[in-house]
Amino acid sequence: MRTTVGIIGAGPAGLLLARLLHNAGIDSVVLESRDRAYVERRQRAGILEQGTADVLRAAGAGERMDREGLRHDGIELRFDRRRHRVDFPALTGGRSVMVYAQTEVCKDLIALQLAEGGPLLFEAEALAVENAGTDAPRVRFRHEGREDVLECEYVVGCDGFWGVARKAIPDELTQVFERTYPFGWLGILADVPPSHDELVYARHDRGFALLSMRSPSVSRLYLQVPDGTDAGTWSDEAIWDELERRFETADDWRLERGPITQKSVTPMRSYVHEPMRHGGLFLAGDAAHIVPPTGAKGLNLAVGDVVTFARALTHRQETGSPELLDTYSETCLRRIWQAERFSYDMTTLLHRAPGATGFEDRIQLARLERIASSRAAETDLAEGYTGFSFE
Secondary structure, X not given: OEOOEEEEOOOHHHHHHHHHHHHOOOOEEEEOOOOHHHHHHOOOOOEEOHHHHHHHHHOOOOHHHHHHOEEEOEEEEEEOOEEEEEEHHHHHOOOOEEEOOHHHHHHHHHHHHHHHOOOEEOOEEEEEEEXXXXXXXXXXXXXXXXXEEEEOOXXXXXXXXXXXXXXXXXXXXXXEEEEEEEEEEEEEEEOOOOOOOOEEEEEOOOOOEEXXXXXXXXXXXXXXXXXXXXXXHOOHHHHHHHHHHHOOOOOOOOOOOOOEXXXXXXXXXXXXXXXXXXXXXXXXXXXXXXXXXXXXXXXXXXXXXXXXXXXXXXXXXXXXXXXXXXXXXXXXXXXHHHHHHHHHHHHHHHOOXXXXXXXXXXXXXXXXXXXXXXXXXXXXXXXXXXXXXOO
């Protein structure tokens, strides 16, 4: 089996890359280890930056997003029982974000790929990337009970942290930067309309809380919990009680309760793998970097990676110059480190670390006061949240 670009992983990054390449007249094959139903129900991110939404529209994958997604023009910060709204368009020249779940992005892109694009093989497990450091990499994979080889000019690993792509880069050529946080997020899905029309980020002495949503009738909420917490040890009533405490305000705002349909705990970590290219192998998304979810950057960073690769390969096809491919890693990492910085800032701003001192608590409150009282500080948050340029 032979193609120009072998793509490992049919998450939003791999699927979007296949779409971008198809639109540029470049053939690809997508290998996904899971079945279609699993990919289309895999719960992950739900906030699309302005640039991500624009890329989906330009790729022909934005019609349902624009019809069913929820445009958000701001977020609310809560601290010390106070409420402060950050107005994105007023601070960024009109930019906003879109609430549209990763599952829905994948459904849209899968439908387009199957209707118009190249091969998309589900239940095709990538076993190894071979000859990664050369100009003729190949992916050994298993599909329908048989082993096969996908011969490529380029391989793009969109297969996540545990995938095979990153492992094909020799250890002696890599640097890893990481931080593990001593807390996680207990997340729930609940069949109840959101209690606020925009996301609410709450800093509380008992820990962080986030009010989000998946649709006008489904709420997504999170609580900061100690690292290693078992979601099953929290009763539904205890979760709602704790959310009420952490979202408490001085006015008459109330949190609406409803049936909890899903609960899980997400660990918090920051991770960057450098470089993101080795010969004909390119890494994208969680294969190369992970951010804590506080800044809503994970999916958006993956989109930035595949946009950068697609532009670079199109440039090579049109001009013969490998310049943009050769600088792929450096180009992506500039944006990635800004997103890592923003996510770290948001995490340390809003979460109370175990054993935090009174001094550290006051510093957090002073940082929040600064955002609430300084247009410059507020603009920096709004620019980071709505997204860093893909250019």
